[in-house]
Amino acid sequence: MAELSMNKVVKRYGATQVVHGVDLDIKDGEFCVFVGPSGCGKSTLLRMIAGLEETSEGRMTIGPKDVTHFDPAERGVAMVFQTYALYPHMTVRENMSFGLKISGEDKTVIKEKVDKAGQILKLADYMDRKPKALSGGQRQRVAIGRAIVRQPDVFLFDEPLSNLDAELRVEMRVEIARLHKQLGATMIYVTHDQVEAMTMADKIVVLRAGRIEQVGAPVELYENPDNLFVAGFIGSPRMNFFDGEVIELGFHQVMVTVPRLGNVVVPVAVQSELRLGQPVTLGLRPEHFDPKGDVKVTLPIDVHENLGGVSYVYSNSDEADLPIIVELRGQRPPVGSDLEIGLNPEFALLFDPQSEERIR
Amino acid sequence: MRRRNSLYIFTIPALLVLALFFIHPVLLTLDMSFTSYKGIGEAKDVGWRNYDRIFSRERYYSEIWLTLWYTVIVVTALTILGLFFAAMLHRLPLIRNFARAALYTPAMMSFVVVGYVWQFLYSPLNGGINVALRDLGLGALEQNWLGDPALAIYSVAFTQIWMFTGFTCAIFLAGFAGIPEEINEAGRLEGANSWQRFRYLELPLLGPAITVSVTLTTIGTLRTFELPFILTKGGPDGATRLLSIEIIDNLFGQYKFGFASALSIIMLIIVLTVAFVQNKILRDREDVS
Numbered sequence: 001m002a003e004l005s006m007n008k009v010v011k012r013y014g015a016t017q018v019v020h021g022v023d024l025d026i027k028d029g030e031f032c033v034f035v036g037p038s039g040c041g042k043s044t045l046l047r048m049i050a051g052l053e054e055t056s057e058g059r060m061t062i063g064p065k066d067v068t069h070f071d072p073a074e075r076g077v078a079m080v081f082q083t084y085a086l087y088p089h090m091t092v093r094e095n096m097s098f099g100l101k102i103s104g105e106d107k108t109v110i111k112e113k114v115d116k117a118g119q120i121l122k123l124a125d126y127m128d129r130k131p132k133a134l135s136g137g138q139r140q141r142v143a144i145g146r147a148i149v150r151q152p153d154v155f156l157f158d159e160p161l162s163n164l165d166a167e168l169r170v171e172m173r174v175e176i177a178r179l180h181k182q183l184g185a186t187m188i189y190v191t192h193d194q195v196e197a198m199t200m201a202d203k204i205v206v207l208r209a210g211r212i213e214q215v216g217a218p219v220e221l222y223e224n225p226d227n228l229f230v231a232g233f234i235g236s237p238r239m240n241f242f243d244g245e246v247i248e249l250g251f252h253q254v255m256v257t258v259p260r261l262g263n264v265v266v267p268v269a270v271q272s273e274l275r276l277g278q279p280v281t282l283g284l285r286p287e288h289f290d291p292k293g294d295v296k297v298t299l300p301i302d303v304h305e306n307l308g309g310v311s312y313v314y315s316n317s318d319e320a321d322l323p324i325i326v327e328l329r330g331q332r333p334p335v336g337s338d339l340e341i342g343l344n345p346e347f348a349l350l351f352d353p354q355s356e357e358r359i360r
Numbered sequence: 361m362r363r364r365n366s367l368y369i370f371t372i373p374a375l376l377v378l379a380l381f382f383i384h385p386v387l388l389t390l391d392m393s394f395t396s397y398k399g400i401g402e403a404k405d406v407g408w409r410n411y412d413r414i415f416s417r418e419r420y421y422s423e424i425w426l427t428l429w430y431t432v433i434v435v436t437a438l439t440i441l442g443l444f445f446a447a448m449l450h451r452l453p454l455i456r457n458f459a460r461a462a463l464y465t466p467a468m469m470s471f472v473v474v475g476y477v478w479q480f481l482y483s484p485l486n487g488g489i490n491v492a493l494r495d496l497g498l499g500a501l502e503q504n505w506l507g508d509p510a511l512a513i514y515s516v517a518f519t520q521i522w523m524f525t526g527f528t529c530a531i532f533l534a535g536f537a538g539i540p541e542e543i544n545e546a547g548r549l550e551g552a553n554s555w556q557r558f559r560y561l562e563l564p565l566l567g568p569a570i571t572v573s574v575t576l577t578t579i580g581t582l583r584t585f586e587l588p589f590i591l592t593k594g595g596p597d598g599a600t601r602l603l604s605i606e607i608i609d610n611l612f613g614q615y616k617f618g619f620a621s622a623l624s625i626i627m628l629i630i631v632l633t634v635a636f637v638q639n640k641i642l643r644d645r646e647d648v649s
Contacts, residue, residue: 052545073551085542089564098560099550150550 002063002076002153002186003028004049010057011044011210018044019210021058026188026203031180034190035197036207037233042190043158045207049188050079050156062153078147079156082163084139086131086146092118093127096145110149117145120182137168144179157189161196173200194234198222206230228356231283231349237312237325239283243353246278256282256350260320261297266345271360280359281351284343286312286327293342299324304335313339386628393621403618410622419598420606420623424630427603430517431581431634437521438577439570442528447558449529450536460533463526475590478519482506482591506592509599516588516600520581528573535569536562567646575639582631603627 004026011019019041026032034042047053049060051072060068067075086095093114100110118124121141131139140160147155157176161169177200180187191197197204198218206213206221206229214226218234225231231239247265248255254274256266266282274280302323303314311332314323326341333339350359393410397403414420445463449456466474481488482505490502505515539562547557585604588594594601594609603623610620 050545050549052548072545072549077549079546079549081542081546083540083542085540085546087543087546087561089567098547098552102550102552102556102560146546146550 003030004154004186004188005061006049006058007060008058009045009048009055009060011041011048011053012056017210019048022210022212024205024212024215026186029184029186031177031187031189031200031202032205033197033201033203034188034205034207035192035194035233036213038192039209040207041210042192042207044210046079046156046158046188046190049075049154050077051075052079076153077156078150078152078154079158080140080143080147080160082159084131084143084163086139086142088131091128091130092123092134092142092145095131095142096149099146099150113149113151114145117148120148120179121145136164137172140164140172141175144176148179148183153186155185155187157187159190159192161191162193169196176200194236198234204234206233208233225349226358228281228283228351231351231358235285237286237327239285239349240324241322241351242282242284244280244282246274246276246280249274249276254350256280256348258282260317260324261299264295264297266295266343266348268345268348268350270350274359279353281353283349283351284347286325288344288347289326289328289341290344291331291341293344295345296340296342299326299339299341301333301335301337301339304333306332315339389621389624392618393625395618395621397617397621399615399617406618410619411626413619414622414626423598423601423603423606424626426513426601427582427630428634430513430584430602431578433514433517434520434524434581434584435574435577437517438524438528439574441521441525442532442573443563443566445525445529446532446536447562449533450562451554456533460526460530463529465526466523467527469523471586472590474519474523475587478522478587479506479591482515507596509597512592512596512599516591519591520584520587523587524577524580528577531573531576532566532569535566538569539565567642571639571642571646574642575635578638579631579635582634583627603630 004024006022006024008021008023009019010017010021022045034045036042044053048055051067051070051074055068058068059066062075062077065076087098090098096114096117097110100113114127115124118127121144123138123141123145126134126138126142131142134142140163143160160176161172164172173196176187176189180200189196189200201218203215204218204221205215208229213233214221214230216224221230221234225234228241232241242258242260244256244258244266246254247257250267252271253267253269256268257263258266268282299313299315300317301313302316305312305314309329311328313326313328313333315326316323326339328341351357352359392403394405394407395403396406396409445459449459452459484490484502484504484507487505489505493499493501503511506512543561543565544557547561552560583604584602585608588600588602588605589608592600594605604627607620607623607627610616610623
């Protein structure tokens with residue numbers, strides 16, 4: 001078990017730079033999730049930690065060791081691949097034993113470790129099967145088992161659940177979380193699925209275009225995003241953004257008018273100094289619309305998605321690309337009618353439309 | 361039921377071509393092998409006499425053994441060298457395509473060109489190899505490469521190996537390309553060095569490529585005729601007289617069409633048997649691994 005630290009880590013392919021000076025500390029035993037859109041560099045960063053990609057610049061340490069230029073095998077990491085990367089010609093037992101066998105481990109020790117891993121992962125009945133005779137979930141467990149038996153300092157997961165069907169994904173998600181608790185190991189997990197990120201992580205790292213946008217606990221990122229990107233990326237359905245303008249300044253509070261919502265005036269609490277007439281972007285999550293809310297708005301209903309417990313109303317307008325999304329509970333208004341609803345201004349967030357940074 | 365039977369109608373064109381150009385000539389040859397046909401005149405029926413002659417004389421047995429031995433040498437060397445170069449090139453992506461093309465070039469050349477080039481290289485006095493040895497101060501190693509009965513078969517085999525290593529290498533490179541990169545990366549993470557990854561991960565997964573390569577080169581080598589014909593004409597003293605040379609000699613040297621046909625049938629049976637047995641063994645192995 002060990003902590004991991006990255007200091008100004010850079011990755012270049014020829015002249016193209018894909019990771020731009022990442023600084024990150026992951027504590028011992030932490031479950032850290034890298035999340036971001038496709039091509040944001042999250043898998044590259046993970047592969048750099050694994051040593052499968054050379055680090056072009058910067059320093060990386062695992063525990064007390066500077067592993068920046070170490071071979072993958074010397075780093076004390078184990079990785080679970082998206083495609084599982086099981087050895088198809090070996091049985092489950094041979095797959096899990098391989099690493100120990102070539103490192104010259106004693107046979108009885110290997111058997112003991114592999115049996116134990118098989119037990120933890122409920123694979124005991126499948127030890128003599130080849131991977132092709134296993135289901136997707138079982139293969140994934142074998143891949144995890146192969147990582148466990150080597151007792152690495154850091155576990156790396158590269159989108160391990162994206163090849164599984166929805167039901168199995170939920171099951172394995174719980175299983176990996178359980179495993180993390182049981183082993184207490186440092187785990188780094190790459191995903192583009194923010195549900196996985198929100199539910200599993202101790203710490204989420206949001207990446208965009210090879211840069212860290214924000215690092216924090218899931219709830220912190222959800223409730224207190226640093227910028228427009230994180231606010232829009234974390235949360236499903238996404239946060240609504242409205243163009244607005246400051247029309248009145250108060251003590252630690254400003255009044256913002258929002259044309260898209262019929263020029264309603266929303267009071268927003270802020271500490272920083274704003275000026276009159278300053279353009280701002282106002283962010284509000286779908287669940288922060290509330291029939292009992294203080295600020296009343298009227299929205300035309302274009303689409304109504306009913307998920308049973310909750311439902312979402314989508315409201316388009318000609319001026320904006322994206323529809324406004326409103327979460328409703330218990331209400332089933334007909335499509336084509338107007339929705340009368342309030343919003344809770346205490347949850348509204350302000351962003352600078354130019355720099356996209358949060359105005360706090 | 362009617363629908364299912366009607367599917368076979370679509371195989372008729374292929375079956376026709378096969379019957380016309382493969383089965384028909386084989387049957388004609390079989391028919392001719394029971395005659396003493398000389399190319400012109402009447403074909404006189406001689407029953408099993410041609411076969412009787414083949415199996416009652418030591419010389420034909422030793423030619424069959426020589427053909428098999430030659431095949432063993434060539435196929436073994438082609439497989440090992442092809443694997444070696446493919447494993448190297450697989451690890452050197454920058455030069456892979458260039459080197460593959462370069463290695464494959466000999467296989468694209470005509471047997472006649474290759475034969476005459478190597479005949480020059482092997483020639484005892486001013487041949488390229490002996491001159492090179494002399495210039496390097498290794499004159500003691502000079503040989504009469506094609507003239508020494510103990511050496512000639514290996515000299516011919518070497519030429520054939522030189523010619524077709526690129527071919528097997530290309531098959532194995534295709535096999536390597538079919539192994540997912542993650543398998544190798546997983547091996548690296550588990551601490552397997554390059555040799556261990558080759559031995560325990562890549563080699564077993566190359567099973568299908570090995571089957572294809574060994575089967576194709578075996579069939580090709582058993583039937584080989586051009587190189588020994590050009591390089592040695594079966595000499596010296598019959599040291600390179602493979603079954604195929606014997607057939608050509610009987611056919612166009614002595615116009616014994618009937619006897620040559622009997623030899624051809626024997627050769628066909630050998631090729632089919634070896635290919636069948638080999639394929640069965642290799643396929644079973646693939647399944648196990």
